[in-house]
Amino acid sequence: MSDIVRADGRATDQLREVTIERGWSAHAEGSVLVSFGGTKVLCTASFTNGVPRWLVGKGKGWVTAEYAMLPRATNTRNDREAVKGKIGGRTHEISRLIGRALRAVIDTKALGENTIVIDCDVLQADGGTRTAAITGAYVALADAIEWGREKGFIAKKSTVLFDSVAAVSVGIIDGEPMLDLAYVEDVRAETDMNVVVTGRGLFVEVQGTAEGAPFDKRELDRLLDLGVAGCATLRDKQAETLA
Amino acid sequence: MSDIVRADGRATDQLREVTIERGWSAHAEGSVLVSFGGTKVLCTASFTNGVPRWLVGKGKGWVTAEYAMLPRATNTRNDREAVKGKIGGRTHEISRLIGRALRAVIDTKALGENTIVIDCDVLQADGGTRTAAITGAYVALADAIEWGREKGFIAKKSTVLFDSVAAVSVGIIDGEPMLDLAYVEDVRAETDMNVVVTGRGLFVEVQGTAEGAPFDKRELDRLLDLGVAGCATLRDKQAETLA
Amino acid sequence: MSDIVRADGRATDQLREVTIERGWSAHAEGSVLVSFGGTKVLCTASFTNGVPRWLVGKGKGWVTAEYAMLPRATNTRNDREAVKGKIGGRTHEISRLIGRALRAVIDTKALGENTIVIDCDVLQADGGTRTAAITGAYVALADAIEWGREKGFIAKKSTVLFDSVAAVSVGIIDGEPMLDLAYVEDVRAETDMNVVVTGRGLFVEVQGTAEGAPFDKRELDRLLDLGVAGCATLRDKQAETLA
């Protein structure tokens, strides 16, 4: 895209090294340790037969997500939210985003009256924790659905996941759009955007924020293109992992 | 834009009736009762000379916002967050959005070591509460800044607000992009988007979510165009009110 | 009562201007914006068919109230109780007072197994917020009961409200008993009393507190007389509004 070389040697349109390690946890019905460079997120999917009371008898399942960060996942230690006795705004916002992203590709009727809770715990943070979480959570979710199918909680031939979903951050730094920002890039970005895109290339979520100067339509378009391309690479990575 | 007539008789690219009543509160340094149709939000700006401890001595001011809804602002009563003892994810998310939107047009150096807290309390909700809140909050903020200038807390000739900011919701209903969704439209929308745009037409925030089917780039573009046009109308309304 | 003229020009036995605006909210089954001078309280009554679990099957209804203040209802901003994560003593105390006042004039058997929650949110405070809240809440309650009757949840000819109820503050300032204290008077009062009186002139609640010097029986009697007269005026105002 441009000749700029980033601090870690990447091209502007290049993802960091992405790894998706399935079956990381011995207990969860689906689990993944996903890394986007120095960002490491443990995603576990917990499958329960049955749904919350308000959904009983509607023939539909429920998928929800919780995001959290270990106190020393970051460069300086943050107090635990459990110790503070309340969950911060950022945590709430990201948990809600992950849940929406996953629900966009799931047929809750086909899931049946089952609940899947995805926990995304950031073990180490280096930018893009929410996008890594979504990307990994999709794989853990897929595994939990297969577990449910094997146990007979989900019909054998149903299509529960009708598409895949991945996410990536993009941003403008010194006027240049860049893909998958590391923490040192994130703090310098004038505009910061997260895009959540399905395997077929459709948008589930577009969240762009001007951190410095507001941005115009042309910049927005360049960021969206970059994000869609990055998500396509992540989709291939997910498919390969699940193969 | 199209020949479709909406439930309340509006064209697809038409705002609801918007009113911005300045000086609603006797106590606040800036205050506005803003309405977008049936949505009524009371925005008050509280000016304090001085900044939070972590900002002292940096020669910069601080602007923050809190959003809340009265229990019976909606069609059925919601329990108070104060009674539940914690603030929900949606409330946190919107408070953060309003704060970011306002900080995008303010020069905190020119504000000096002063703090302005904007409270946006929804008295009646009919869709678009966050966008009405941002649009009204800007006017309350402008008034609080003038108050601070008159009291001598802010330099006489400084430009504290270098642009204005407004926000509006857009969405796709039955395949048709529409501006400023009322509640009955909002629940039917396949895609829901909020755009925050400065007076000069630049984006501060773009938040689009597929509630039903994911959306493609062409739909996204149509929604953005609609939002930018709506915000321009709101900008004129704000300017007229402040004149 | 005396020749003293108060800061706002009132006689010692004179109420501030009182307005009761019915149907303020589009959603609530009963709603009132009540003002006692600069004090403005939004009272909404939410009607639900059914009662809390502990009352089920007893053939009786339930009426309760919650009082709160917007952060900038007062001269300086107060932190939100939702943000602090707990409700203060004063808020609890006033919520309980309003609930008791309303329950004193309602026949819960005639109400049937229905619940009415009255929310009293102070939009602007200038003394006497709890008494304005009770006075307005009665009107909102009456409207919600009529709504329930029209919907068939309450028997057509039953007498649910067997009396009306209103409240006013009285106090002694510089030795002189005065009716309906504004905030600047309230802070100067040696004795502060709230009386809650039914339409028939009977006491529901008498709460007198010596803020400065303790008071004697003669002073108490003068305050009570003043309060009863004030409540009679408010009763007429309520009746007129409901007519």
Added chain:
Amino acid sequence: MSDIVRADGRATDQLREVTIERGWSAHAEGSVLVSFGGTKVLCTASFTNGVPRWLVGKGKGWVTAEYAMLPRATNTRNDREAVKGKIGGRTHEISRLIGRALRAVIDTKALGENTIVIDCDVLQADGGTRTAAITGAYVALADAIEWGREKGFIAKKSTVLFDSVAAVSVGIIDGEPMLDLAYVEDVRAETDMNVVVTGRGLFVEVQGTAEGAPFDKRELDRLLDLGVAGCATLRDKQAETLA
């Protein structure tokens, strides 16, 4: 007052057996175990040299109170407020009442920059816990003040307490005014009133509530007379204990 004999054999104008045991706690600067019949309240006064930050340098002291009940002080067990994580409305209300009652008889200038916290913990409840608490708290407060004087924190000859204070409940049962209600009487009372009266016979607080039918002025007067007489007996008891 009448020929009625109460369940426990008392006349209508008779207090239950009242005991005030000073120096109950080895650690507190003032402490009292007060009983009104089956109601037992442990009142401890904690003296600290210095005042809360907001009072520093104003040459005045601070007196505050906290009221609480052991889980099994009552006939059936109540969950601990510490376990529930919040303090109930009733607890807040009574804590505030006790604090106001004590501050009504103390000269905070004479107290100097010292803080006294009174804890009133109900060990066993049988009606009138708040009035027993006030009556006992006064004695504990007096002892803590003398302790402060001996330690040199309070000037030798100053008059810190310019009056004493006591409290008692009164109520109307079957149309008959009665003094110092036990629990079985309290639940049957049509009207329930607490009066807080100084040693000189002046009112500090009058809180009357119609639990059943609203009450008229004549009933109110009879209750007040009964309360004032009861408080005079308690004042003598306090004086005797402190002698």
Added chain:
Amino acid sequence: MSDIVRADGRATDQLREVTIERGWSAHAEGSVLVSFGGTKVLCTASFTNGVPRWLVGKGKGWVTAEYAMLPRATNTRNDREAVKGKIGGRTHEISRLIGRALRAVIDTKALGENTIVIDCDVLQADGGTRTAAITGAYVALADAIEWGREKGFIAKKSTVLFDSVAAVSVGIIDGEPMLDLAYVEDVRAETDMNVVVTGRGLFVEVQGTAEGAPFDKRELDRLLDLGVAGCATLRDKQAETLA
């Protein structure tokens, strides 16, 4: 054991004066005011027919305990946990210990589907509050069980308590093992241990902590011997009280 005489004149292997006053509370099904020297703990046992939902239908009962301290039980005042809005680690830990100790000697099948909650509230603290609480709680528990038997909730001839349980603290001070530490001794102890022992002399719980230097096996043995002997004396005291 040694010729050392302690500050209060005791031998190293001597308990403080222990009193167990049964039936202290008028309301609880079992209640005891236990004192170990200056430590006074009120233990009440609340009997409820029925069990928590998760135990229903299993034919077993449930015994649990809660420990707390009045704010001025100690030499300086501690803030109430209810006011702080959360329970501290120490409180939790001791509550759990007391519950485990009591459950070790109860046959929950013989108890039947009944629940007993033991509240241990420290009225005055002078070291060893948790061990006094366990020792007293056993007696209150025994009384509550007899109450349940008399009311017909427990089978007439069943053996619900198959052993008794008591507890005592031991510690090493200046190299010398000592029994039942008072507060001034506790703060000086190099090693601090609590032993919970049944009437038959078996261990239920051994909790030893090096406060200063770590300890060796020989010291541990000497402490255990001392603790077992102390618990045997307490067992006799309990039996005598219950006789």
Added chain:
Amino acid sequence: MSDIVRADGRATDQLREVTIERGWSAHAEGSVLVSFGGTKVLCTASFTNGVPRWLVGKGKGWVTAEYAMLPRATNTRNDREAVKGKIGGRTHEISRLIGRALRAVIDTKALGENTIVIDCDVLQADGGTRTAAITGAYVALADAIEWGREKGFIAKKSTVLFDSVAAVSVGIIDGEPMLDLAYVEDVRAETDMNVVVTGRGLFVEVQGTAEGAPFDKRELDRLLDLGVAGCATLRDKQAETLA
């Protein structure tokens, strides 16, 4: 010790496979991923120059620990404590235990006015999480101290850690003492004990609990011997890792 072979093929006196991976986290001053068989705990040590306010100027440092479990570390998912808004008793108790264990081997004077917070987050649980946490935390602590020394916050030649510390669980199953219980063993154990032992073989903490039948002195001795031997093996493992 006996011919019994355990479910996983171990001898009764054999530890599970123990791994201690240093430098697991890129951000923390010391970090270890420790595993005892299927139990995996991430221990991070956060070094701060300076101490909490109450320690300032005393020339001493502060070491504290926090323990937590990821929601799906266990076989079924547990709700997050941050979501529940409070920390459970078990979590508090273990956090306090880890802190005490580490403070037993550290010379806080030599540490100087520095604070080290150790976070022990259980990523996967299979019994013995608290003992694995202590064993790993010691290594993370040692690394953080060396970091502080290199940065010049700690004197070059001082001995901050005067001993090492490790911990292991022991228990009696079917009458047989066993070392380092896995979860399936833990739930079957009649007696459960955790021992915390220094590198020199001295006890820091002994916590034995009868889960089923109470235990006698002979059984206690056998458990202690087993625990001391297990901790000696862990000490060698720690030393090897730090070499």
